Amino acid sequence: MKTVTVIDSHTGGEPTRVVLAGGPDLGGGSVAAQLEVFRARHDRFRSAVVNEPRGSDVLVGALLVPPQDPACAAGVIFFNNVGCLAMCGHGTIGLVVTLAHLGRIQPGDHRIETPIGVVTATLHADGRVSVANVPSYRKARAVTVDLPGGEKITGDIAWGGNWFFLTGAPGRELTPAHVVALTDLTWRIRQAVNAQGFPEVDHVELFGPPTAGGDSRNFVLCPGRAYDRSPCGTGTSAKLACLAADGKLAEGETWVQEGMLGSKFTGSFRWLDRGRGEVAPLITGSAHITAEATLRLDEADPFCWGLPGA
Numbered sequence: 250m251k252t253v254t255v256i257d258s259h260t261g262g263e264p265t266r267v268v269l270a271g272g273p274d275l276g277g278g279s280v281a282a283q284l285e286v287f288r289a290r291h292d293r294f295r296s297a298v299v300n301e302p303r304g305s306d307v308l309v310g311a312l313l314v315p316p317q318d319p320a321c322a323a324g325v326i327f328f329n330n331v332g333c334l335a336m337c338g339h340g341t342i343g344l345v346v347t348l349a350h351l352g353r354i355q356p357g358d359h360r361i362e363t364p365i366g367v368v369t370a371t372l373h374a375d376g377r378v379s380v381a382n383v384p385s386y387r388k389a390r391a392v393t394v395d396l397p398g399g400e401k402i403t404g405d406i407a408w409g410g411n412w413f414f415l416t417g418a419p420g421r422e423l424t425p426a427h428v429v430a431l432t433d434l435t436w437r438i439r440q441a442v443n444a445q446g447f448p449e450v451d452h453v454e455l456f457g458p459p460t461a462g463g464d465s466r467n468f469v470l471c472p473g474r475a476y477d478r479s480p481c482g483t484g485t486s487a488k489l490a491c492l493a494a495d496g497k498l499a500e501g502e503t504w505v506q507e508g509m510l511g512s513k514f515t516g517s518f519r520w521l522d523r524g525r526g527e528v529a530p531l532i533t534g535s536a537h538i539t540a541e542a543t544l545r546l547d548e549a550d551p552f553c554w555g556l557p558g559a
Contacts, residue, residue: 251545251546252543253271255540257542260342261479261534261536264308264309265536266304266311273291297553301555302555306330309340311344313344318362320360321361325344327363338380338514341370344361345536356374363383365410382409382530384528385486385487385489386408387406387408388407392405402438407488412452416453418431435470439453451472452470452472453469454467464506467506477508480534490518493526501518503516503517
């Protein structure tokens with residue numbers, strides 16, 4: 250019998266499960282190197298933590314690992330129902346709130362080592378968290394893809410810690426009542442984008458008019474076909490890079506991004522390289538602890554490592 254200690258939280262409605270103890274030994278080194286070991290040798294542990302019967306398609310895991318950089322408060326590997334993630338904005342906010350809940354950090358700046366580099370997270374006195382995310386940029390502007398049935402969709406390809414196709418959603422309501430149709434649309438968009446020259450894209454982000462006082466509302470389809478309940482931290486970072494490239498948002502100006510539930514992230518950016526369109530995004534949001542638990546992994550359980558097909 251193996252036990253795994255976790256703390257659950259949600260950031261704007263999107264859940265994060267931080268693994269505190271009971272995870273596999275990944276051998277040390279950089280978090281990027283530990284990720285490769287985790288991906289190659291411990292995928293069933295990933296599935297056991299976030300998939301049914303213990304989890305769900307929407308749950309994101311955050312495995313605490315030793316950082317190589319001694320100046321970092323933690324190292325973390327993010328994963329979801331189908332694999333590992335390069336970075337996770339809402340998950341970083343959830344991780345910081347979890348570390349504060351445990352008494353491991355106090356308000357102030359804290360460096361977090363991720364597989365794609367070190368980010369700085371600021372825990373504010375009121376409990377909000379700001380994440381100075383990895384450098385973000387737009388790779389391609391106004392890419393048009395053809396969907397089955399003849400519909401053409403035009404959007405941008407951008408990096409915000411994950412790869413996104415970002416597009417408007419004219420005539421479509423970005424509300425929970427339309428999740429099935431939006432999921433179908435964005436899944437078809439992703440397949441078309443992947444087939445038409447951008448196999449790296451695994452997130453699709455639709456934008457529409459705000460309804461809760463923000464600057465826009467988004468629907469983000471994640472790699473495992475679950476939609477992001479939060480406004481998506483890496484997706485907001487990608488959006489900021491596109492806005493900056495188009496001259497639609499000034500350096501230091503705030504952008505309030507609504508998610509499907511009306512929860513909000515506040516974003517801004519500073520230029521890193523104007524010629525390359527590279528920006529440093531800053532994303533602020535809030536998370537709340539929802540559970541402290543011990544998972545039991547029993548080899549005698551036929552569904553110990555997740556349900557078939559999960």
